[in-house]
Structures are given as structure tokens and as C-alpha cells.
Amino acid sequence: MKKLINNAEDVIDEQLKGLASAHSELDVHFDPKFVCVAEGVKDRVAVVSGGGAGHEPLHAGYVGMGMLDAACPGQVFTSPTPDQMVEACKAVNGGKGILQIVKNYTGDVMNFQMAADLLRDEGIEVRNIVIDDDVALKDSLYTAGRRGLGTTVIAEKVCGAAALEGYDLDQLAALCRKVNTFGKSMGMALTSCMTPQNGTPSFELPEDEMEIGIGIHGEPGTERSKIKSADEVTEILTTRILEDEAYVRSLSEWDPESESWVDVEVTDIRFESGDEVIAMVNGMGGTPLSELYTVYGKLAEVAERHGIKIVRNLVGNYITSLEMAGMSITLVKVDEEILRLFDAPVKTPALRWGI
Missing domain, CATH: 3.30.1180.20 (Dihydroxyacetone kinase; domain 2)
Structure with a gap:
């Protein structure tokens, strides 16, 4: 194995220290680990995501103006823990709720749901939208249904721009769901x-x-x-x-009316x-x-x-x-809405234009 690392146990901490040194516009936290915008979030919905390290620049590289407000890195290829997500969401809670964008891997889905439940106990409204755009399979040992791949990046960009425009939590959740059904990888x-x-x-x-x-x-x-x-x-x-056919499946989402997690039927487009x-x-x-x-x-x-x-x-x-x-x-x-939001200015470590 040839890698530019020191001790394998310190890889995540040292990468985060480097990120903090390179980007003063970000706040990097270590206990628990998360990255968020230094200026915070005021009077709007915050957009949060996360996942195992090893996928950089996803997700921490997309924290910044016009994209994510916070991201939680887990250990390499391992979901972040609920306490990471809770603290990250609280750090960027602007009083209008939190949209969590979740890739469809069993650990991610479960831990983000636990975090959402804990946040709601503290009076913070949360919606979780799952990205499952991998056309290679419907089920595998690693996920229930299709895995979350590249559409995640587009969803984070589009939803981050929409949050800055003032979309409310229900509108953001619906937009993220639309991007997911419009994307295939x-x-x-x-x-x-x-x-x-x-x-x-x-x-x-x-x-x-x-x-x-x-x-x-x-x-x-x-x-x-x-x-x-x-x-x-x-x-x-x-x-x-x-040529992938429309794929009908159920994804778990929070229902505010029944105050419970329910299976929502989702259908992809066919190009x-x-x-x-x-x-x-x-x-x-x-x-x-x-x-x-x-x-x-x-x-x-x-x-x-x-x-x-x-x-x-x-x-x-x-x-x-x-x-x-x-x-x-x-x-x-894309439709007019998605294209407009994709084109909106963005400034993150890994993606920037329109500035």
C-alpha cells in the first residue's frame, strides 16, 4: 500500500486539519467531526449531508455558499454517526428547519433517520430525502435498492441554491425528490x-x-x-x-401529519x-x-x-x-427550475462559479 498518510488511525483528523488550514471560510469540528459554514445560517432552511470519508470532494468539499451548509465525514467508507449529524445540524440551524440529503446505503439511511428523530425531539424540523440513482442494480448486499451515486452532487448544488432563494422545508424536500427521480448514474x-x-x-x-x-x-x-x-x-x-425503464420503489420519509416514518412511492423518469x-x-x-x-x-x-x-x-x-x-x-x-438553480453562484472548496 502506497499512500500519502501518516498513521492510518489519524487519516480523517489530519485531512480535516488540512481542510481547515486551506479554507478559513469553513468551521471544522473534531469532537464530533463535522464541517460547516463559518458565517452560520440565518432565517432559512439549512442543507446538510454526509457520508463515509474516501469519496472526496464529497461531502465536505461542497460546504459553502450556494451548496451545503454542513457535512459530516464518517470513517473511510463508513456512515457518520447520529451524534455527528445532530451537532452539525444544530450548528447551522437557521430556525426554518433542516434538509438532510442521504445516499441510499443502509447505514446512512438508518443513522440520518436517528439524527432526525433526535433533532425533532429538540424542536428542529427535519426532512430526509434519499438519493438512489444507480441503474446498475435494484438490490445488493450493500443497500436496500439502488445506491446513491453522482446525482447526489447535483442535488446538493440545486438544493443549496434553492435554500438561499428562500424555499421552505417542504418545497426543498419536493425539489430534492424531483432531482433524484430525474437523475440516473x-x-x-x-x-x-x-x-x-x-x-x-x-x-x-x-x-x-x-x-x-x-x-x-x-x-x-x-x-x-x-x-x-x-x-x-x-x-x-x-x-x-x-434506456433504463422507469423504476418504481418505496423510500422512507418523515410524514409531519402522522409524525412517523412512512414509505413513499417514488418513480424515476425514463429519458x-x-x-x-x-x-x-x-x-x-x-x-x-x-x-x-x-x-x-x-x-x-x-x-x-x-x-x-x-x-x-x-x-x-x-x-x-x-x-x-x-x-x-x-x-x-433538467427543467427551468433545476437549470436556474444549477447555474446560480456557488463557492465551495471543490465547486465554484458565478462569483
């Missing part, structure tokens, strides 16, 4: 990755093979084959996304000719930017062939899996 890997604590690959992948349908925690994909060209891989992923989309080609941590642009070139060609118009794009490392070589593709259908 799929990823692949050329190599595995190694967590600092274990020092061994999370799965074995021969030199001449690739894994299709991987998740972001180093879990193996849904199929394995000999390595194909960039164009062939991009064609596979993009076609799967564009149609004429749709406009945000396209994201995301590196998994170990793929050169030049290769990601090769993928984007083919993605644009396949999208055009299906009558899909890419109106905005992101190419780079946005939601990674340590040093894994590979990439994921995310397409999010």
Missing part, C-alpha cells in the same frame, strides 16, 4: 482500491479485466469482462442509463428524445482527466444519437472511491 472500475486501515484491495480484479456497475465503497460491480476501449465502455454505461440534461463524467480517484474527456466526447455522441441535449456538464473528480481507477456517468434531466 452508472459506474465502472479498472482497479480496486485500498482503505488505509486494511491496506489490501477491496476486491480482486485481474490486470486484463474491468468491473461494470461498481459502487463507491469499493464494492464489486454487477458484471465483469475483459477490458474494453473507452468508447465501448462509455457506450455501455450511457446506453444503460438512457425521452428531446430531454435536456446535465451530464457528469466523474473520476473514481485514479483516472486522469484526459481519459475522462475521452469518455465525455463519446457520451455526447451517444446522447445526441438518442435525441438527448446536454445543456450543462461536469468533468472531473466529484465523488470518488479513494484511488480507484474508473469512472461513472450521471445524467440528470
